[in-house]
Amino acid sequence: MIFAVVFLHLWALHHHKSNNPLGIDIKGPQDTIPFHPYYTVKDNFGIGVFLHRLCRAGVLRAQLLRRARQLHPGQPAADAAAIVPEWYFLPYYAILRATPDNFIGGWLTSWMGFIAVPAKLAGVILMFGSLLVLALQPWFDRSPVRSARFRPVYKWFFWIILLVAVVLGYCGAKPPEGAYVVIARVATAWYFFHFVILMPLLSVFERPDPLPHSIRRTRAEGRRVRARPGPMPSRWRRRDAPHHCSLPAPPSRLSSEPAAASAQDEQAQCIADIAAKNPLVHQEWDFNSIFGTYDQAALKRGFQVYKEVCSACHSMNLLSYRHLSGIGLSEDEIKAVAASVQVTGWPQR
Numbered sequence: 001m002i003f004a005v006v007f008l009h010l011w012a013l014h015h016h017k018s019n020n021p022l023g024i025d026i027k028g029p030q031d032t033i034p035f036h037p038y039y040t041v042k043d044n045f046g047i048g049v050f051l052h053r054l055c056r057a058g059v060l061r062a063q064l065l066r067r068a069r070q071l072h073p074g075q076p077a078a079d080a081a082a083i084v085p086e087w088y089f090l091p092y093y094a095i096l097r098a099t100p101d102n103f104i105g106g107w108l109t110s111w112m113g114f115i116a117v118p119a120k121l122a123g124v125i126l127m128f129g130s131l132l133v134l135a136l137q138p139w140f141d142r143s144p145v146r147s148a149r150f151r152p153v154y155k156w157f158f159w160i161i162l163l164v165a166v167v168l169g170y171c172g173a174k175p176p177e178g179a180y181v182v183i184a185r186v187a188t189a190w191y192f193f194h195f196v197i198l199m200p201l202l203s204v205f206e207r208p209d210p211l212p213h214s215i216r217r218t219r220a221e222g223r224r225v226r227a228r229p230g231p232m233p234s235r236w237r238r239r240d241a242p243h244h245c246s247l248p249a250p251p252s253r254l255s256s257e258p259a260a261a262s263a264q265d266e267q268a269q270c271i272a273d274i275a276a277k278n279p280l281v282h283q284e285w286d287f288n289s290i291f292g293t294y295d296q297a298a299l300k301r302g303f304q305v306y307k308e309v310c311s312a313c314h315s316m317n318l319l320s321y322r323h324l325s326g327i328g329l330s331e332d333e334i335k336a337v338a339a340s341v342q343v344t345g346w347p348q349r
Contacts, residue, residue, distance in 0.1 A: 023146030024215050029297040031215040090172030091165050092127050095191070097176040098184035099123035126188065133195040140195060142203040150209040154202050161194045296328035303327060307337075 017026055026032060057064055085093055099122040117125075133140070148155040164187045171184035303324070306314075321338045329337070 019146075020215060021147060022149065022212070022215060024211060027214045030295060084173055087169065087173075090170075091168035092130060092172075094168040094172035094184045095130055095188050096123040096127045098171070098181055098188055099126050100185075126192075130191060133192065137195065137199065140203075141199045143206065143208065145208040145211065150211060151202075151206060152209065153206045157194065157198060157202070161191070164190050164194070294327070299327035300329070 017032070024031075084090065099119060101117065101119045101122065103117060103122050103126070143151065143154075145151055148158055167187045168184060168191070171180045171187065174180045176184075306316075321334050324334045324337065325331075
């Protein structure tokens with residue numbers, strides 16, 4: 001069954017592409033990156049780190065994840081003082097133990113006079129229900145925005161539900177008595193309130209922020225903002241802010257040498273002041289890294305502009321047709337480009 005689910009995942013990945021943290025639909029090739037080397041290097045690095053930690057824990061620290069009481073021999077006549085599952089099951093274990101009779105508590109049970117749903121059965125129902133509500137989130141959460149980055153209200157409730165999960169895990173590791181039971185019941189109530197009631201309400205009443213036009217434009221804007229330390233981009237400053245110095249006129253041939261030297265010094269000082277007020281912006285390009293690649297879609301558009309406009313005055317004498325494969329053209333496309341060019345001064349075959 002797991003093998004079949006893997007193939008379903010590959011089919012969905014091939015047809016619908018992978019998701020992104022911004023939750024923005026792919027508008028074109030400019031919003032995607034090649035599988036190799038980006039995903040292969042990332043996955044191989046993660047696998048390497050995992051195998052390193054696993055081998056280190058298995059060979060050098062074999063008892064690291066085991067509890068001391070689990071090493072004691074079993075005694076059929078005595079139960080263990082505390083039996084808890086692994087840490088990733090502790091939130092569901094807390095929900096299982098914190099659920100009272102009839103899902104509500106002793107006061108309703110005493111008022112009814114009978115127990116309709118025992119505590120054990122109610123705990124099992126809520127424990128599996130906590131997994132079911134996660135599977136039903138596509139129907140509960142009807143917001144058109146998939147990223148919490150553009151949902152100003154939901155992002156606060158995200159941290160609350162994360163804190164609730166941590167509290168449930170902590171209560172699941174403690175004995176079911178005293179304040180731990182009360183805290184676990186409150187956290188369980190908030191857990192179901194968040195996914196069953198709060199998410200549909202946020203989908204209706206929340207007003208998300210406007211989404212960017214594309215993923216690539218968002219990346220470019222983020223890089224531009226990080227690259228400029230000032231409160232206003234330098235491109236806007238050059239256009240709007242007037243310079244506080246004007247370049248002096250170049251010295252004429254009739255001017256004296258001291259006057260010419262003074263004018264040159266003043267001109268150099270003015271240029272230095274302008275450069276200090278308008279620093280060069282550091283640009284981040286996709287091909288800067290060791291595994292960087294060019295944007296082939298942009299290169300193809302640039303080559304198309306060259307053929308239609310720039311080729312009337314400029315030539316590419318030092319470029320071979322086989323080099324066009326570097327911008328993503330196939331062999332047939334390169335042959336079509338070569339066939340469309342008529343070379344003068346050479347015998348035509």
